[in-house]
Amino acid sequence: MTLDPTYFRDLYAACADPRGLAGRWYEARKYAVSTALLPRQRYGRAFEPGCSIGVLTAMLAPRCDALLACDAVPDAVSSARARTAGLPGVRVEQRAVPGQWPPGSFDLIVLSELLYYFDDADLGQVLGLGIGSLRPGGQLLAVHWRHPAPDHPRTGDEVHEDLAAHPALARLAGYRDPDFTAEVYARADGDLRSVAQTGGIS
Numbered sequence: 001m002t003l004d005p006t007y008f009r010d011l012y013a014a015c016a017d018p019r020g021l022a023g024r025w026y027e028a029r030k031y032a033v034s035t036a037l038l039p040r041q042r043y044g045r046a047f048e049p050g051c052s053i054g055v056l057t058a059m060l061a062p063r064c065d066a067l068l069a070c071d072a073v074p075d076a077v078s079s080a081r082a083r084t085a086g087l088p089g090v091r092v093e094q095r096a097v098p099g100q101w102p103p104g105s106f107d108l109i110v111l112s113e114l115l116y117y118f119d120d121a122d123l124g125q126v127l128g129l130g131i132g133s134l135r136p137g138g139q140l141l142a143v144h145w146r147h148p149a150p151d152h153p154r155t156g157d158e159v160h161e162d163l164a165a166h167p168a169l170a171r172l173a174g175y176r177d178p179d180f181t182a183e184v185y186a187r188a189d190g191d192l193r194s195v196a197q198t199g200g201i202s
Helices: 005-014 026-039 054-064 074-084 120-132 156-165
Strands: 045-049 063-072 088-092 106-112 132-144 167-175 181-186
Touching: 005 045, 005 074, 026 054, 026 132, 026 167, 026 181, 045 054, 054 063, 054 088, 054 106, 054 120, 063 074, 063 106, 074 088, 120 132, 120 156, 132 156, 156 167, 156 181
Parallel strands: 045 063, 045 106, 063 088, 106 132
Antiparallel strands: 132 181, 167 181
């Protein structure tokens, strides 16, 4: 079963940063690796569901013309809004996906530490909505913890196996270590050129 929203509300009620996103070197390094994998220097419209307190949001903002971030937990949304206040083009909303997936299309969708919370049906819906809302040439960044988490419906490795097997997606870049996997995907029918090829140097 997809984890109930009360699970997350209880986490943030007990601690403003329950995962230590703002203070741990592990998180800072993971975010640096993840954003370094992004092939484009800049993106037009981006979407980051499950943004938590907005640490990654703030790192993505300078590379996006417009960035919509959301979380289902009001306390997390408040923290993310405070963290990103004054950053051009950033909007933080309270939304729960897949049911409140935003309208429109995106050049970048960031699914960081999110997909292993969903059951099969909701995961399929999130991926369908994500792929369907990618603009031509759009990209999807997925990042997930690899260690066991008994309260999650699936593991991070299972999430990335599902992404790799999805017929509508093609992998552009990836990184894996004992702790996390980060991968960038594009639509299989989209622009699959490398950074060097795009820049005319290969």
